[in-house]
Amino acid sequence: MGWAIALHGGAGDIPLSLPPERRIPREAGLRHCLDVGIVALKAHKHPLDVVELVVRELENHPHFNAGKGSVLTTSGTVEMEACIMDGKTKKCGAVSGLSTVVNAISLARLVMEKTPHIYLGFDGAEAFAREQIDYTQPIQKEVKNDAAIADGDSQIGTVGCVAVDSEGNLATATSTGGLVNKMVGRIGDTPIIGAGTYANHLCAVSATGRGEAIIRGTVARDVAAVMEFKGLSLKEAAAYVVDQAPPGTAGLVAVSSTGEVAMPFNTTGMFRACATEDGYSEIAIWDCPSK
């Protein structure tokens, strides 16, 4: 056993021909955020703090679909959503429909810690944000012309992080701008506990891909359920669940209470990175680690 961390910057139809000017900044982003997470775990920060920190870094990175760099709704607006969950207590927080909050994941954490609720959306969420410390700044709209997103149905983007410390405390966090050209008010899998985000005493999971398929497949919950009720290992459970989702729709990162890591996906690629206390680390987009 030991600590472990995994993070993603989105699964989807990431073309193998992705040009360097689009690939390299994302790899650099993954590397940077992985380092931030490793440093925090080595400093014995609680996994809940680690995943929030890493997701904030990912949100601030304009090349990932979360925070700055979020994709736009059909009206050209930004509506961000995020979710955080603590495996030990199963406390969680989720937000949707944010357009002015710089770090949605931190607002989700505040919902979890400062309200009797789990999930706040839209105007109510923004009002709550304004009441808290200064979380809001006007967000500049980032128009994404990425050819990889030409297929309006696939979602490349969403960022997430899962972490476990050497005592087996687990946490997960996910954040996204959602689906390009989505209807105003559309909520995806990210803030849905059990779909895009889930943690309990066995594992922590953050999923990405086609939101509607992840919701139907209750992907994040199923990884833990299959471990618990069928006795599968983390790797087997995660692979099983991804196989249940229609091809091309899902990827996830997961860690177990015993420090294992799994990062399966049934899409062309998934921007991802992981590290374990024994020194292993990996950064990858397609099937071969791009170490």
Place this chain on the structure above:
Amino acid sequence: MGWAIALHGGAGDIPLSLPPERRLPREAGLRHCLDVGIAALKAHKRPLDVVELVVRELGNYPHFNAGKGSVLTTSGTVEMEACIMDGKTKKCGAVSGLSTVVNAISLERLVMEKTPHIYLAFDGAEAFAREQGLEIVDPTYFITPENIERLKQAQEANRVQIDYNQPNQKEVKKDAAIADGESQNGTVGCVAVDSEGNLASATSTGGLVNKMVGRIGDTPIIGAGTYANHLCAVSATGKGEAIIRGTVARDVAAVMEFKGLSLKDAAAYAVEQVPPGNVGLVAVSSTGEVTMPFNTTGMFRACATEDGYSEIAIWDSPLK
């Protein structure tokens, strides 16, 4: 095998001393809605149509916390949410934050059938409802004097509360069973299966009294308050936050599938995992079984199966 249907009008700290003027209309409502569902199943309507129909009926009853009669947010407004799911296809629809749409459950059926999405909320959901020509009313339509009073009481006590408290009897709030202001009851739901094993689930609610504006509960969360697959259909009710954490509706089906438990055992298991006083559910299986467990004081519920069995109950003993 044969068809089966179960419906609920909310689980929670329903006081055993609930006076007749509050109990009888709800029993009548359950009986009426059960009859509507039975007639539809006998007429070979699809379970998806049956659950939508029954939940619409339940939503039109001001005594249940959905549609007209929805409890109020801390700002005195109504924010309704609902969810529907088809077990065979696992297609689903969900909406949150509605204040002008008369039948939330029909809106999310349209989200499911007419959009590439599952879940629409707040302004976007209301805009879609208008485009689809659904019945839109002024928000005051949904607000009842009882719920204004409940909100006032909750705000005086400065906590969120269940909606079955009697507004003009403050001593009821000192009842140990209701003293925990965190509990929620009220939500309506229906699950149904036809003789071919097609399953569907639908749930609808006004949410939690005195909730923060924008608060979303378990009802529209697939896998929490609502779920259906090829094995069973589930609709849960109770404290929304506990149901979300417990992924209650999904867990019933997961435990059947991965542990091989029967519907009754799986549902009992899922309810037991949630802290006492927080949850109830109705569920049917593809083989026509029904179960309605709860760990609260009571749950307004009713069920019927093709072999002629039927039940209407609030606490542990069926009222028949």
